[in-house]
Amino acid sequence: MAYFLQQLINGITLGATYGLIAIGYTMVYGIVGMINFAHGDIYMIGAFVSLVGFLLLGALGITWVPLACLLVLLFAVGFTAVYGWTVERVAYRPLRGSQRLAPLISAIGVSIVLQNFVQLGQGARVKPLPPMIDGSFELSSSGNFHVTISYLQIGIILLTVALMAGFTYMIRFTGLGRAQRAAEQDKTMAALIGVDVDRTISITFIIGAALAAVAGLMVTLYYGVIDFYIGFVVGIKAFTAAVLGGIGSLPGAMLGGMLIGLIEAFWSGYFSIEYKNVAAFAILVLVLIFRPTGLLGRPEIEKV
Amino acid sequence: MMVAPVLSVEHLTIRFGGLLAIDDLSFEAAPGDITALIGPNGAGKTTVFNCITGFYKPDVGRMTFRRESGESFLLERMDGFRIARAGVVRTFQNIRLFPGMSVIENLMVAQHVPLMRASLYSVAGFLRLRRYLDVEKQAIERARYWLDKTGLLDQADVPAGSLPYGAQRRLEIARAMCAGPSLLCLDEPAAGLNPRESLALNELLLSIRDEHGISILLIEHDMSVVMQISDRIVVLEQGRKISQGTPDEVRSDPEVIRAYLGVEDEETAVAVLQGQGARG
Numbered sequence: 001m002a003y004f005l006q007q008l009i010n011g012i013t014l015g016a017t018y019g020l021i022a023i024g025y026t027m028v029y030g031i032v033g034m035i036n037f038a039h040g041d042i043y044m045i046g047a048f049v050s051l052v053g054f055l056l057l058g059a060l061g062i063t064w065v066p067l068a069c070l071l072v073l074l075f076a077v078g079f080t081a082v083y084g085w086t087v088e089r090v091a092y093r094p095l096r097g098s099q100r101l102a103p104l105i106s107a108i109g110v111s112i113v114l115q116n117f118v119q120l121g122q123g124a125r126v127k128p129l130p131p132m133i134d135g136s137f138e139l140s141s142s143g144n145f146h147v148t149i150s151y152l153q154i155g156i157i158l159l160t161v162a163l164m165a166g167f168t169y170m171i172r173f174t175g176l177g178r179a180q181r182a183a184e185q186d187k188t189m190a191a192l193i194g195v196d197v198d199r200t201i202s203i204t205f206i207i208g209a210a211l212a213a214v215a216g217l218m219v220t221l222y223y224g225v226i227d228f229y230i231g232f233v234v235g236i237k238a239f240t241a242a243v244l245g246g247i248g249s250l251p252g253a254m255l256g257g258m259l260i261g262l263i264e265a266f267w268s269g270y271f272s273i274e275y276k277n278v279a280a281f282a283i284l285v286l287v288l289i290f291r292p293t294g295l296l297g298r299p300e301i302e303k304v
Numbered sequence: 305m306m307v308a309p310v311l312s313v314e315h316l317t318i319r320f321g322g323l324l325a326i327d328d329l330s331f332e333a334a335p336g337d338i339t340a341l342i343g344p345n346g347a348g349k350t351t352v353f354n355c356i357t358g359f360y361k362p363d364v365g366r367m368t369f370r371r372e373s374g375e376s377f378l379l380e381r382m383d384g385f386r387i388a389r390a391g392v393v394r395t396f397q398n399i400r401l402f403p404g405m406s407v408i409e410n411l412m413v414a415q416h417v418p419l420m421r422a423s424l425y426s427v428a429g430f431l432r433l434r435r436y437l438d439v440e441k442q443a444i445e446r447a448r449y450w451l452d453k454t455g456l457l458d459q460a461d462v463p464a465g466s467l468p469y470g471a472q473r474r475l476e477i478a479r480a481m482c483a484g485p486s487l488l489c490l491d492e493p494a495a496g497l498n499p500r501e502s503l504a505l506n507e508l509l510l511s512i513r514d515e516h517g518i519s520i521l522l523i524e525h526d527m528s529v530v531m532q533i534s535d536r537i538v539v540l541e542q543g544r545k546i547s548q549g550t551p552d553e554v555r556s557d558p559e560v561i562r563a564y565l566g567v568e569d570e571e572t573a574v575a576v577l578q579g580q581g582a583r584g
Binding site: 175176178179181182185186188189190191192193194195196197 | 357383384385388389393394396400401402403404405409412413414416417419420479480482483
């Protein structure tokens with residue numbers, strides 16, 4: 001039971017980061033109907049910018065951890081959002097209105113470009129960051145097994161919940177959210193009542209990149225190691241999460257992320273850690289076979 | 305004409321491959337008028353709308369839109385959403401609501417521009433600042449006003465896609481009005497309405513013209529609507545203008561009688577144009 005609880009905590013932490021990244025996939029899919037395969041690499045950029053941010057602050061002598069984390073958070077979000085905006089502007093917008101596959105191929109290209117860019121600029125070796133936030137609560141202990149939740153895990157979970165709540169509120173109740181939902185349903189009509197659809201799409205990419213940057217920062221702090229290739233597997237897993245929850249559905253992305261995180265944690269806890277990716281992707285296959293619209297997705301009804 | 309027209313179309317020409325869809329068309333719409341565009345199927349009426357609202361770029365021609373304030377806009381040089389922001393708003397022949405959003409949200413999204421400006425691109429909206437809340441309150445009041453006018457007030461929170469057909473048509477007009485147009489372009493608003501509904505539509509359009517001073521450009525096949533409410537009528541056939549004038553002038557124009565519906569028999573044509581045979 002104690003072991004179960006520990007894996008549950010680990011799974012939720014992991015699921016929180018997947019959920020944040022999955023939102024970017026699902027939101028972009030909803031509004032432009034493409035899978036942004038470069039999104040995982042945007043997350044990787046977020047992780048690297050965070051690392052650079054911490055090193056810069058260290059050089060400047062700002063070592064008070066909460067302040068450093070806050071500054072790096074803002075820095076990473078701002079910087080990565082610029083990447084998100086640029087990618088859309090340069091690689092996707094010119095292809096809008098061409099055939100469906102074109103932006104997809106373009107996205108794969110962007111993904112390769114970003115990976116190689118970071119590999120060349122930062123080197124191919126794994127980059128370590130010394131642990132910054134230590135300490136944890138002990139929830140229970142039986143014999144010599146202690147169930148703990150670290151301050152960092154608490155921070156990750158709280159920040160994710162806050163971001164998701166704020167984001168849900170924005171989509172449901174603000175003008176921007178309404179414009180996004182309108183553009184999602186009928187871009188032409190949205191433009192004809194005065195919505196600047198191009199700008200709305202840009203903002204969508206910026207928000208997606210910002211959330212991915214937060215996930216990047218969290219993972220950098222949590223695991224302490226990053227390299228230029230981390231975006232690939234995590235990106236695919238977050239995509240799996242989005243599909244599992246029902247692509248296009250925001251609550252679906254959050255739920256899917258959580259489920260993938262839990263599956264991974266429990267699988268590596270009870271079966272084998274080597275096959276955790278197999279478990280996650282097997283879920284993707286099963287979902288696509290038995291419930292192609294995902295858990296919370298609605299089937300698209302073509303009107304005749 | 306003493307007053308500058310709200311819309312002047314000059315020498316509009318557009319070609320799709322070998323087909324000359326609009327051939328040197330010129331007409332004007334006076335402010336505060338209901339101007340109808342009529343003509344047989346394929347005459348190019350919707351194509352004219354598509355040019356005015358920025359869907360098609362004409363090969364030749366100039367379309368000038370003038371606001372009451374005296375500002376004028378060359379529509380052929382503008383993007384669709386800028387045309388809408390300038391004050392030309394249209395509806396479609398086939399209904400294009402946002403079916404997954406509630407009725408009132410459909411009207412709120414039409415007021416996107418003032419709301420976004422007031423909310424500093426959602427920052428103030430997110431923080432619920434006073435200044436934004438006032439603007440939002442006005443927007444909701446405006447939406448409620450048009451829901452009341454169109455008899456949809458008790459369905460404000462229903463998803464737009466689940467409304468009955470006639471109600472969806474009215475909601476489209478309400479949404480267009482919430483976007484704050486000076487010129488409202490309606491593409492067959494009476495299509496598929498029953499006689500009672502189309503009578504209500506007449507009243508709605510007249511009140512938009514008389515109480516709100518909005519100019520209307522109307523494409524319509526239902527002659528009982530066109531002949532009763534139009535101030536001026538422009539008749540198209542195969543992309544060319546064959547007649548224009550008041551309903552009475554157009555009704556008695558032999559060229560229109562000949563062309564309209566291609567009827568040889570003069571009596572039938574006259575009956576159609578008088579709105580008696582429109583649904584028969």
